[in-house]
Amino acid sequence: MNLLLDEVARATARLADAGAASPRADAEELAAAVHGVNRSELHKVADSAFDALFWEYVARREAGEPLQHITGRAFFRYLELRVGPGVFVPRPETEVMVGWALEALRDMDVQDPLVVDLGTGSAAIALSIALEAPRARVHAVEKDPTAYVHANRNVEDLDERDQVRLHLGDLGSALGEFDGSVDFVVSNPPYIPMSEWEYVPRDVRDHDPADALWGGGEDGLDAIRAVERTARRLLRPGGYVAVEHSDLQGNGVYWIFAEENGWRDVRNRRDLTNRDRFVTARLGVP
Incomplete structure (x- = not known):
């Protein structure tokens, strides 16, 4: 040896x-x-x-320090990203949602789809869409200044500044200039309820930024409710949304995208371990 x-x-x-x-x-x-x-x-x-x-x-x-904080890099689909303290480390389960989003974008009859990534963190989702759907125009929103720095570095490293535009702001109020014109909204927002704190792995709860973990409200779904409202505001009729959640929240998130708010084709979708992982929906045509 x-x-x-x-x-x-x-x-x-x-x-x-x-x-x-x-x-x-x-x-x-x-x-x-x-x-x-x-x-x-x-x-x-x-x-x-x-x-x-x-x-x-x-x-x-x-x-207990996260592997990616020590190495300074994380791998996501076809990307190598710079990460570190202050930015959420992208997880493999999110890759499945991005894969679904890419298939949906390819099926759309839109030449240059407009995509919004809410709560972009390291920009893993935004950059994957830019790389694998090169005609897409991607706007990525992040409110935390430290995470925004990481995202900006990754966009510059991968030379995607023309295709991915970063915005420092809150996902609940961002990008009003695009209201009613976006083709696809995607998000991996915070969704863990504080009641689950003791069950979260130590390297996650002690090192990932709190704002990227705890979703707010007793059920942890307040951030997802904000994503729903923003997606409903941004999307054009017929546009799609995909939002990640925990494997125990599928039913709750499903009902957030209620038919009375205009949503159609709401579905829970599963990750590679066959667990509910993200919800997709289409904004109905009036």
């Missing part, structure tokens, strides 16, 4: 003892970040190049 693989194996054991959910993957990702490669390229790292900084990273992960 070469030195690097031996060290990764030792780190895996330490992270497993610390309760990490994916200790081997975490150890490999930390080693890859230290050496400036992807996990699939670890075999290219020479034994002599092994860096003691790796063990500092392992200790931070043992202490």
Whole structure:
């Protein structure tokens, strides 16, 4: 066994003892970040190049710091994004919602669809849509100044400044200039109720920004209610919305998009683990 693989194996054991959910993957990702490669390229790292900084990273992960905060990067669909303290780390389950949104956009008879991402965080959703639906014009809204800085860096890094426009503002009142003209609204808003605090993983509740986690109200759905109102204001008749929620909130979110408010074709959709994960709806034609 070469030195690097031996060290990764030792780190895996330490992270497993610390309760990490994916200790081997975490150890490999930390080693890859230290050496400036992807996990699939670890075999290219020479034994002599092994860096003691790796063990500092392992200790931070043992202490509960998110992997992505240590490495400074997160992977989302086809993107590598810069993340860190103050911005929500994008999760794999959100990729399923983005995939559905992209399919819906392709099915629309719209040459240059206008898309709004409410609560963009790192801009993972906005940038994925820009990359995979290159004719879309994407406006992304973020109210937290620190998260906005991360989003702006990612937009600049991926050279998507012409296609993705960032707006510093609240998702409940933003983009009034587009009222009634947007083709698609997508959002991964905060939705965890404070009553669930003790069940949230430590590395999430202690490190992800509070405003990106706790949705407000006894049921945690106040932010989603704000997304519904904004989507109803922004969308043109026939436009679509997709909004993420927890796997226990599907029924509650379904009824937020009520028929009496003009919504049609409301559906709960599932993630890769076959759990309710996001709701989609279409704004009816008057």
